[in-house]
Amino acid sequence: MKWRDLIAMIEIKDLNKYLGKDKILDDINIHVNKGSIYGLIGPNGAGKTTLIKNLVDIYKPEKGEVLISGENIKDNAKIKSRLGYVSDYQYFYPSFKIHEIVEFYKDAYPFWSDERYIQLMKLFKLDGNKKIKYLSKGMKTQLAILLSLSIMPNVLILDEPTSGLDPVVKQKVLNLIVDEVSANETTVLISSHNLGQLEQICDHIGIIHEGKMLLEDSVENLKSNVRKIQVAFKGEFPEEIKSNEHILKIETIGKIHQIVVKDNLETVIDAIKKCNPILLETIDMSLEEIFIYKMGVEGYDFTDIAI
Numbered sequence: 001m002k003w004r005d006l007i008a009m010i011e012i013k014d015l016n017k018y019l020g021k022d023k024i025l026d027d028i029n030i031h032v033n034k035g036s037i038y039g040l041i042g043p044n045g046a047g048k049t050t051l052i053k054n055l056v057d058i059y060k061p062e063k064g065e066v067l068i069s070g071e072n073i074k075d076n077a078k079i080k081s082r083l084g085y086v087s088d089y090q091y092f093y094p095s096f097k098i099h100e101i102v103e104f105y106k107d108a109y110p111f112w113s114d115e116r117y118i119q120l121m122k123l124f125k126l127d128g129n130k131k132i133k134y135l136s137k138g139m140k141t142q143l144a145i146l147l148s149l150s151i152m153p154n155v156l157i158l159d160e161p162t163s164g165l166d167p168v169v170k171q172k173v174l175n176l177i178v179d180e181v182s183a184n185e186t187t188v189l190i191s192s193h194n195l196g197q198l199e200q201i202c203d204h205i206g207i208i209h210e211g212k213m214l215l216e217d218s219v220e221n222l223k224s225n226v227r228k229i230q231v232a233f234k235g236e237f238p239e240e241i242k243s244n245e246h247i248l249k250i251e252t253i254g255k256i257h258q259i260v261v262k263d264n265l266e267t268v269i270d271a272i273k274k275c276n277p278i279l280l281e282t283i284d285m286s287l288e289e290i291f292i293y294k295m296g297v298e299g300y301d302f303t304d305i306a307i
């Protein structure tokens with residue numbers, strides 16, 4: 001069964017969004033299965049935050065719809081009661097203490113868990129008696145993350161949740177997301193500029209560029225479709241291999257040639273073996289390397305698109 005055939009927890013269908021006269025999102029389609037962690041990447045101004053604001057019903061799209069658990073999100077209090085959202089900027093009342101904010105959450109979210117809240121306050125080492133105005137930017141982000149988890153969400157939407165966090169807390173947050181998904185089958189959509197970080201936790205990745213989805217696939221597919229072979233021959237690089245249609249790129253350093261192969265690794269390996277290589281091995285590629293080659297084929301410079 002293909003992943004698209006599985007039941008979607010988050011579904012964005014043919015969504016267009018204008019801000020002023022500008023079309024910011026252009027026919028966006030996204031499909032996230034239950035228990036999946038979906039990473040959204042794209043350069044500054046690509047439309048990630050705008051897309052997320054449509055997803056959580058802050059913005060209303062001009063065309064298309066957002067379905068969560070099969071229901072339209074528009075003015076849907078039931079769905080929103082299990083929807084955790086961490087925005088790119090935290091808007092808490094500065095003169096409120098943390099535990100006073102918690103009272104609002106308890107009233108608004110029927111599945112709020114005190115046990116989860118206490119456990120997470122300890123993990124992040126936050127003091128409930130502290131006023132918001134005395135929290136650092138990173139502490140406010142930690143608070144937003146812990147509140148969104150304490151509502152016991154079915155779906156968690158995170159807009160660059162680790163930006164501004166120190167490396168130790170960043171890792172804590174990533175571990176927390178993975179634990180949350182494995183314990184409660186929560187569905188997560190997370191935007192980030194850090195592809196290395198998304199690679200650690202996501203099973204699907206979508207790339208948005210100038211308001212359009214350029215690519216959406218599972219990490220497993222991406223990694224199995226594009227591979228790198230390292231090879232050396234006694235003499236020159238054989239001409240008959242160069243013309244293989246599955247080769248995206250050949251880089252040569254001294255006697256070692258690194259060949260990036262798309263789709264059909266076996267046919268390239270067979271062709272290499274016929275030329276008696278003195279070295280032949282396959283190497284795993286990072287997602288960043290894969291995107292550089294894949295997007296290059298589509299005519300995009302990936303280094304302009306991400307990071």
Ligand SMILES: Nc1ncnc2c1ncn2[C@@H]1O[C@H](COP(=O)(O)OP(=O)(O)OP(=O)(O)O)[C@@H](O)[C@H]1O
Pocket residue numbers: 019020022024042043044045046047048049050051
């Ligand atoms: N309120 C607004 N009115 C008009 N245009 C806006 C508004 N908010 C954002 N935009 C424009 O929408 C586009 C997408 O912005 P958005 O914040 O969604 O990008 P992003 O991918 O989240 O960027 P970043 O990585 O910098 O956070 C940008 O061109 C931005 O200038």
